[in-house]
Amino acid sequence: MVEVKGTVSLDGNSIPVGDIIFEPADGAGPAAAGQIREGKFDVQCPVGTKKVIISAARKTGKKGKEFGEDIMESYIPAKYNTESELQENVSQDSENEFHFVLKSM
Template identity: 45%
Template sequence: MRLCLRLCVFSLTLAVLHGCGGSDEIEKFQVTGTVTYQGKPIEKGSITFDPADNQGISAMGGIENGQYTAEVPPGEKIIRVSAVRVTDEKDEYGEAITETYIPAKWNQDSQLKKTVKPGEENKFDIALD
């Protein structure tokens, strides 16, 4: 009987403690769109959505053939785009050299902002000059 009572108290304690913890899951929404640079789709790269107020987490998605999809928390975001391309040059081992070609104003210095809204289609087509 005592063992049964102890097991019941232990089980009840675990249930209460489990229920007291908040969820660490952050609500995210699908964001899609296209990205072009100088009128051409970015073949391969990445797009980052940083919180405009520096609060919360960032989200990132891959860019393939000018298309991207990302799961992003709601709110105003600063959008940063990065991409590399292969040059005609080779390194000392004969491997192709790549270069980053998206200017800083669309990457680390970006001021491009969009707002991710719950319950809405979050489709952002981005044309970089």
């Protein structure tokens, strides 16, 4: 396991709260996950080529009818999570610092 850290922004703005997952690109082995806070993350991760999945949700301003809870919406485009195209190589011999500059369009 090595430390993987970095930043995440969408359209030039830091992601205030979200999640980041580093999955093995070949599908073999464990994934590593952590939280994004104020655009920064710090995760312990196994080495290897990883598919990176980034997600975040925000309040819609609407309330649920039954319990009055805030209704949330995912706002990170699918190409960064459910259909992620992001990939990074996590190495024993490098700093493993990654900066993800995401775009809505």
